[in-house]
Amino acid sequence: xxxxxxxxLYDYIWKVVLVGDSGVGKTNLxxxxxxxxxxxxxxxxxxxxxxxxxxxxxxxxxxxxxxDTAGQERYRAITAVYYRGAVxxxxxxxxxxxxxxxxxxxxxxxLKDHADSSARIMIVGNKSDLRHLRAVTQEEGRLLAEKHKYxxxxxxxxxxxxxxxxxxxxxxxxxxxxxxxxx
Ligand code: GDP
Numbered sequence: 001x002x003x004x005x006x007x008x009l010y011d012y013i014w015k016v017v018l019v020g021d022s023g024v025g026k027t028n029l030x031x032x033x034x035x036x037x038x039x040x041x042x043x044x045x046x047x048x049x050x051x052x053x054x055x056x057x058x059x060x061x062x063x064x065x066x067x068d069t070a071g072q073e074r075y076r077a078i079t080a081v082y083y084r085g086a087v088x089x090x091x092x093x094x095x096x097x098x099x100x101x102x103x104x105x106x107x108x109x110x111l112k113d114h115a116d117s118s119a120r121i122m123i124v125g126n127k128s129d130l131r132h133l134r135a136v137t138q139e140e141g142r143l144l145a146e147k148h149k150y151x152x153x154x155x156x157x158x159x160x161x162x163x164x165x166x167x168x169x170x171x172x173x174x175x176x177x178x179x180x181x182x183x
Contacts, residue, residue: 010063020092028157083114096133
């Protein structure tokens, strides 16, 4: 969406969704990126929520509207409206829980079914601070991403490692596909 008036504070507004099993750290990745906050409580509110952050890429201001399932995935499948209009997705697993990695196939299929085929996808292995509990190697994450031609990164919402990179790299990827090389 191009800027149309002097009051506009951004050039583009993009919807990005967070998906992945309950407990992998989606809410904390979002709060780390948008508010620089971390919450160690596992209880989350039910219902779809989003938070926004403005980023600048090549002189353009992007209003990133990042959606969080906020626990919805625990009780039922996420509704199609969650994915509608998304130009990017962070697909998150917990590096200490192989089940959350195995379930990525389910989440990737959901994205294929409901999101636009041009949406850019990044696979995110979260909780990299818990090295001693690691159950999924970096190599496994990287190989899965390579297989699908998606990006890959490991993050820690707790110590903030790579969180900015995860969101920013995805937004740069979206910028390339939406602005620089739209097909
Ligand atoms: P969600 O259900 O995917 O939104 O996950 P939450 O963000 O609610 O996080 C679930 C639990 O994992 C909470 O207890 C968080 O404090 C914890 N958690 C989230 N991210 C990290 C992380 O990077 N490292 C560690 N050690 N714990 C995390």
